[in-house]
Amino acid sequence: MFTGIVEETGEIHSIKGEEISIICNKILEDCKIGDSISVSGVCLTITKIGSNYLNFQISEETRDKTTLGSLVNNSLVNLERAATYQSRIGGHNVEGHVESTGICRSIKKIKDSTIVTFEADAIILSNIIVKGYICIDGTSLTVNEIKKNTFKISLIPHTIAETTFKNIKIGQLVNLETDVNARYIRKYVEEIMEKNLSE
Template identity: 45%
Template sequence: MFTGIVEELGQVKALSLRGNSGTLTVKAKKVLEGTKIGDSIAVNGVCLTVTNMKNNEFSADVMAETVRRSSLGALQDGSYVNLERAMAADGRFGGHIVSGHIDGTGQIESMRREENAVWVTIACADKILDLIVEKGSICIDGISLTVAAVTKRNFSVSVIPHTGEETTLLKKKAGDPVNLENDIVGKYIQKFVDIGRNSGADRGKMPDGENAAGNVKGNSGLSMEFLQKYGF
């Protein structure tokens, strides 16, 4: 698990793809402190497993699913990337819960300065936009950010100077892709709501014969009784 607080800007040394999978090698320093083979590092928000380390660089395998879901396949030698080690059990929770499992990519539509901040507006697929709420959290290229505004076709974040200096976001331009991960809490809530709406379907059945709404078969809706019974 990650928190979306970028620790370091790394630089791509090489991306070797055969088809839609291959190996990514990144130059880094801070995120390698205490890291060993098999540990996880988020690269632009994508959770990757370290498979090799040497001379201030690490390598990770990139599978086809990762290339399809994220913008990693578009990286070039020399590209800068946001890096974060997996959160330690005794670490501070500075951002929000980030799994490193990208939901899809968005495209920067505009960047507008307002005094000391920069508004970044991003367009994305409806399935991602539907789970974005104003003043909620969104992970953009591995950066935990607060959603400042949402419309039917895009959303915006307001980036402070520190975030702009410590990450890649403000180094991008309109038209560039970014990796997006919805707040996992919102995704689980949506899942339970969907189950409640389809309580008669097989996926909504519970072992004790109740449906997902916690009621007898045939009733629908997500009830408080169901949430309490299953630990919510």
């Protein structure tokens, strides 16, 4: 489990088949082989630890269903170590199980904030609410507005500086994961309604 508070951005050093090597610094502390790391919102397991890098294996399904399949050398990724019982939950509970990808449709600077609009599929949109959480590329963010097939979020300068959002571009794909608590509640309510209708 993660919190969606990015600890640092790492740089893709190499991609060889299913193995990916990421240059990093801060998250090397206290890491061991087998630990889980959120890599731009995808939960991956450490397979090798070097002096300034971590290695992971990426399955074919992960490459196909997330943005990790389009990474190239020197790409930046958001990194976060798994939360502990002593961790502060500054964001929200994030599983690292990407549901689908979204597309950046617009970027607008308004005073000190940057408003970004993403297009998403119907399942994602049905699981988010205004002022609710969504995880985008491993970053816990608040939904500001929902319209038809899009939603908007607001980025402050600190978030932009500390994450891969510094390089966000229109047309770019991002990894999306909605609030797991919202999904459980929706499933429970739907089951109750279905049961009542069948009685």
